[in-house]
Amino acid sequence: MKKIEIQHTDLQIAPLNFGGNVFGWTLDEPQSFEILDQFVGAGFNFIDTADTYSWWVNGIGGQSEEIIGKWLKSRGNRQDMVIATKVGSETQEHGYDISKKHILKSADDSLRRLGVDHIDLYYTHFDDKVTPVEETLSAYDELIKAGKVRYIAASNLSPTRLIESFDAAEKNGLPKYVALQPHYNLVERSGFEADYAPLVEKYGLSVFPYWSLAAGFLTGKYRTEADFDNTTRGGGIKKYFDNKGKAVLKALDSIADKHGVQQATVALAWLLAKPLITAPIVSATSASQLETLFAAPTLKLDTEDIQLLNEVSK
Structure with a gap:
């Protein structure tokens, strides 16, 4: 499979990023191994996790x-x-924490759990909004110089703090973020497109959207009000079942039928057709779900498809 280079790095990735929040949560260890084997067997090589996954199981995380x-x-x-x-x-x-002390300890803990000597891409997951950006970046600088981290990236930072981070890095010779992990999909467009896309272009960031399928809403499995009550994620995504959401589902149905694919494949192909998007984060708990995701990089939506999806989702 053709690889893409993460900007400002020498890291080569296939165009889907597997989200590891399901490991130790909805998938046990043997099931996780099976899914990972299938993901890699299909030519993909990029895995995303966090030190706190799956904290909602034991209150700590690390699984x-x-x-x-x-x-x-x-x-x-x-x-x-x-x-x-x-x-x-x-x-x-603990609460949100991107102090130097917490980052240095957490990095060592992550390295131990992962059983590796370095992390390829280390994210600021959430902003505590109090630690000076210089302190956070100096922690990353120490980790990079020690060979424990190769590159850094950002998720859930406000545009203001992102700009401050780049200014501080430039002024003080500190590491710069190479990628952004934003919340972005067909029913969540405005935040990224208005606030982050200009910064992505300005700083040349690779983009790995999370919740690419809106926690399952864009798979098309939610068709009635009752459907949302039959799943643990239903309550959080019921808000999408408005006129716009229903129009998006209708468009996905039409385009999926036209190309002979699943709705989720179309939703991911729409993201991949965006010039600023590098590799959407995806997740799956079965072989059939994986196959739906694997089809996205090879599905080429035509102009009519993209215009329809753009119109109903704006």
């Missing part, structure tokens, strides 16, 4: 990194993979 680490060791394929993890999120043990 996802541990499972990925055991899988990497058992398969002996660390050199073929691009591994991203994150720091700064909240758990029952």
Whole structure:
């Protein structure tokens, strides 16, 4: 499969990024290994996790990194993979924290759980909004110089703090973020397009959207009010079942039927057709779901398809 280079790095990735929040949550260790084997077997190599996944199970997290680490060791394929993890999120043990002390400790903990000597892409997961950006970046500088982290990226930083980070990096010779992980999909467009897209262009960032399928809404499995009550994620995405959301689903149905694919494939292909998008984050718990995702990079939507999706989702 054709690889893409993450900007300002030498990291080569296939155009889908597997989201590891399901490991240790909806998938146990053997199931996680099976999904990872299928993902890599299809030519993909980019895995995303966080130090706090899946904290909602035990209040602490770390399960996802541990499972990925055991899988990497058992398969002996660390050199073929691009591994991203994150720091700064909240758990029952601590609040949001991107202080230097917390970052340095968390990085060592992540390295231990992953069983690796370096993290390819290390994200600021959430902003505590109090730590000076210079302090955060100096922690990353120390980790990079020690060979523990290769590159850094940002998720859930405000545009203001993102700009401050780049200004501080330029002024003080500190590392710069190379990628952004925003919330972006067909029913969540305005925040990224208005506030972040100009910064992505200005700083030349690669973009890896999370919730690419709106937590399952864009798969088309939610068709009635009752459908949202039958799943753990239903309550959080019921808000999308308005006139715009229904129009998006109708358009996805039409285009999916036209190309003989699933709705989720179309939704991901729309993201991949966006010039600023590098590799959407996807997740799956079954082989059939994976096949739907794998079809997205090869689905080429025509102008009519893209115009329709743009119109109904604006």
